[in-house]
Amino acid sequence: MLQNNFLRGASAAVLLVLICIIGSAQEFRGSITGKVTDPNGAIIPGASVTINNVDTIVQATANTNDEGSYEFRLLLPGKYTLAVTAQGFSATTREGIEIRVADKLTLDVSMQAAGVTGMVTVVSTPALETLTFVSEPRAVATGSYNAYLIKP
Numbered sequence: 001m002l003q004n005n006f007l008r009g010a011s012a013a014v015l016l017v018l019i020c021i022i023g024s025a026q027e028f029r030g031s032i033t034g035k036v037t038d039p040n041g042a043i044i045p046g047a048s049v050t051i052n053n054v055d056t057i058v059q060a061t062a063n064t065n066d067e068g069s070y071e072f073r074l075l076l077p078g079k080y081t082l083a084v085t086a087q088g089f090s091a092t093t094r095e096g097i098e099i100r101v102a103d104k105l106t107l108d109v110s111m112q113a114a115g116v117t118g119m120v121t122v123v124s125t126p127a128l129e130t131l132t133f134v135s136e137p138r139a140v141a142t143g144s145y146n147a148y149l150i151k152p
Contacts, residue, residue, distance in 0.1 A: 030103035033071045036064045036084055037110050043068025044111060047086035054079040075099050082107065090114045 036047045049070040052059040055078050064070045080097040089111040099105065 028101045029074045029076055030099040030101070030105065031071065031073045031075060032080075032082070032097070032099070032105045032107055033069065034107040034109060035068045036070065036086065037068060037108065038089070039110060039112060041110075044086050044089065047084055047089075047111070049109075050083045051075070052081045052083070054081060077101050077103075082109070084109050084111060086111060088114055 032051065036044045036049065038044060043064075045064055045066050045068055047064040047068070047070075048061060049064060049072075050059055050061045051072050053076065056076070058076075060072055062070050062072065077099055080099060082094040082097055084092045090113070092109055092111050094107065094109065097105070097107065
């Protein structure tokens with residue numbers, strides 16, 4: 001009887017170990033998480049982040065949350081390109097990202113402010129009428145002058 005209890009206990013332990021191994025080995029897909037920030041380290045909420053599998057051309061898009069974070073789960077192993085766009089910032093692309101079996105990568109992205117562009121509009125207006133003043137000295141103690149208006 002003691003031998004039967006030992007065999008049952010050993011069998012249960014082996015079965016438990018096998019279940020743990022099989023359960024952990026089932027997830028082969030990886031994930032990428034990260035934060036999007038500006039050059040000063042301030043978060044950028046609402047940025048559009050796109051991940052593209054180079055081999056299969058499958059892509060997924062997410063927006064950063066209020067903390068500037070994004071996450072892509074369940075990515076198949078392979079090579080990826082990550083593109084980030086946000087209003088007021090230059091688009092940023094990361095290439096050559098490789099996800100292996102069950103990888104959990106963290107990829108933070110710092111975006112540069114977009115250059116300021118502007119347009120100057122020159123509007124032609126009619127020239128103003130020019131008036132010419134001719135003055136003659138007058139014999140007054142204050143030194144005032146008498147002016148005559150002559151139109152061209």
